[in-house]
Amino acid sequence: MFKKILVANRGEIALRVMQTCRELGISTVAVYSTADAQSMHVKYADEAVCIGPPSSRESYLNISRIIAAAELTNADAIHPGYGFLAENEDFAEVCASLSIKFIGPTARMINQMGDKNTAKATMIAAGVPVVPGSQGLVTDLQEALETAQKTGYPVIIKPTAGGGGKGMRVVHEDSQLDIALKTARNEAEKAFGNSGVYIEKYLENPRHVEIQILSDQHGNTIHLGERDCTVQRRHQKLIEETPSPAVDDTLRKKMGDAAVAAARAINYEGAGTIEFLLDRHKNFYFMEMNTRIQVEHPVTEERYDVDLVKEQILIAAGESIEGRTYTPKGHSIECRINAEDPEHLFRPSPGKLEVFHTPGGHGVRVDSHAYASYVVPPNYDSMIAKLIVTAHSREEAISRMSRALDEFIVAGVKTTIPFHKQVMNSQVFRSGDFDTGFLDSFRFEKK
Numbered sequence: 001m002f003k004k005i006l007v008a009n010r011g012e013i014a015l016r017v018m019q020t021c022r023e024l025g026i027s028t029v030a031v032y033s034t035a036d037a038q039s040m041h042v043k044y045a046d047e048a049v050c051i052g053p054p055s056s057r058e059s060y061l062n063i064s065r066i067i068a069a070a071e072l073t074n075a076d077a078i079h080p081g082y083g084f085l086a087e088n089e090d091f092a093e094v095c096a097s098l099s100i101k102f103i104g105p106t107a108r109m110i111n112q113m114g115d116k117n118t119a120k121a122t123m124i125a126a127g128v129p130v131v132p133g134s135q136g137l138v139t140d141l142q143e144a145l146e147t148a149q150k151t152g153y154p155v156i157i158k159p160t161a162g163g164g165g166k167g168m169r170v171v172h173e174d175s176q177l178d179i180a181l182k183t184a185r186n187e188a189e190k191a192f193g194n195s196g197v198y199i200e201k202y203l204e205n206p207r208h209v210e211i212q213i214l215s216d217q218h219g220n221t222i223h224l225g226e227r228d229c230t231v232q233r234r235h236q237k238l239i240e241e242t243p244s245p246a247v248d249d250t251l252r253k254k255m256g257d258a259a260v261a262a263a264r265a266i267n268y269e270g271a272g273t274i275e276f277l278l279d280r281h282k283n284f285y286f287m288e289m290n291t292r293i294q295v296e297h298p299v300t301e302e303r304y305d306v307d308l309v310k311e312q313i314l315i316a317a318g319e320s321i322e323g324r325t326y327t328p329k330g331h332s333i334e335c336r337i338n339a340e341d342p343e344h345l346f347r348p349s350p351g352k353l354e355v356f357h358t359p360g361g362h363g364v365r366v367d368s369h370a371y372a373s374y375v376v377p378p379n380y381d382s383m384i385a386k387l388i389v390t391a392h393s394r395e396e397a398i399s400r401m402s403r404a405l406d407e408f409i410v411a412g413v414k415t416t417i418p419f420h421k422q423v424m425n426s427q428v429f430r431s432g433d434f435d436t437g438f439l440d441s442f443r444f445e446k447k
């Protein structure tokens with residue numbers, strides 16, 4: 001078992017990982033930029049190393065500085081959290097070459113799943129349903145036209161080197177294809193340094209349903225159910241829940257089995273998530289595979305009564321998950337509390353927290369690094385807390401979430417709390433019958 005783990009991240013996930021390390025008796029090393037000198041994860045860790053100025057490029061994205069901190073403190077493993085270097089194959093490779101255990105899959109696996117076109121080919125080989133479209137990358141207009149005519153409009157052009165919606169273009173007819181292909185390739189080159197794009201049939205307003213996977217180093221793979229992440233704004237997830245209101249037991253088994261087959265096919269190691277698009281006819285299609293712990297992991301932890309960060313660490317240390325069974329129980333919903341102003345296009349609202357009072361009570365969990373007098377820095381993402389609520393049914397979870405949001409008092413910055421309150425009270429959300437277009441048509445009522 002590891003003696004010391006360096007957490008190469010900040011904010012709530014850094015604290016979350018350190019909490020599990022402390023429970024396992026593993027000492028912790030924090031890395032931080034000068035902007036995070038007063039951050040909770042720095043105070044909480046057994047050791048802390050300042051790795052640079054506020055800019056991510058010179059701190060949390062700087063491989064050599066993080067490795068230097070690991071060597072300096074003699075850490076025997078690194079947990080990357082999510083974002084930053086969590087899916088960076090060079091980082092995983094450098095750790096491996098220095099015999100510092102990267103808590104996650106190998107560099108090869110990160111690479112294989114990071115390239116969306118390669119990931120898709122791998123899924124086809126594993127028998128996982130994928131969206132019909134081009135066989136591989138599309139470079140010239142002629143090939144694009146043939147693919148689009150074979151697939152049928154509308155089609156979507158997607159960058160192979162990244163997810164998250166950047167460089168995507170939806171095309172409805174031949175005349176638009178030339179421009180769309182050029183702009184998609186340009187945007188992809190600018191955003192990812194790789195202009196590779198592929199084409200898929202465009203599914204109108206699907207749901208986003210993802211399956212949590214756990215695979216150990218001994219060939220065992222299990223799934224821990226689904227998370228519905230359909231409530232998103234500009235490709236940013238805002239609300240996640242499990243179970244999905246759109247998934248029944250039959251579909252859950254099909255999606256779970258497909259996700260397990262995919263992980264087995266690539267001999268996956270660690271915690272991973274297979275993201276699917278789910279259409280109105282309950283057909284599901286592979287979208288992406290994430291090779292990291294995700295922001296929304298707590299809803300799965302609450303329903304399956306599992307510490308996913310603990311599982312990651314035990315698996316990285318070589319433990320087997322053979323024979324592990326989980327009985328899912330309850331309905332869990334997460335709201336991401338961001339320091340953003342819902343009355344002004346969710347623009348960031350950094351600043352000092354004059355008041356930070358978190359809700360409590362049975363079935364209420366708050367994952368946060370924030371505290372009263374903490375200054376939310378403008379340099380990083382705006383999430384200051386995750387409010388996770390669990391109850392026996394979806395209806396009960398929604399009313400508990402609504403009550404907890406009322407008690408979540410933050411002053412000094414604007415937050416998404418009032419927005420979440422309105423979503424929880426909306427008929428459409430309560431009906432469970434919505435798709436990824438939900439927020440496009442959701443009007444936030446300014447008070």
Ligand SMILES: Nc1ncc2cc(-c3cccc4ccccc34)c(N3CC[C@@H](N)C3)nc2n1
Pocket residue numbers: 131156163164165200201202203204205206207208229230232235277287436
């Ligand atoms: N073939 C096909 N059809 C419709 C799609 C629609 C989306 C999409 C677009 C906009 C918001 C979304 C929210 C959740 C899930 C998917 C979406 C989509 N992606 C890919 C990256 C992800 N962040 C959004 N891929 C799609 N692919």
Ligand SMILES: [Ca+2]
Pocket residue numbers: 163164288289290
């Ligand atoms: Ca992804």
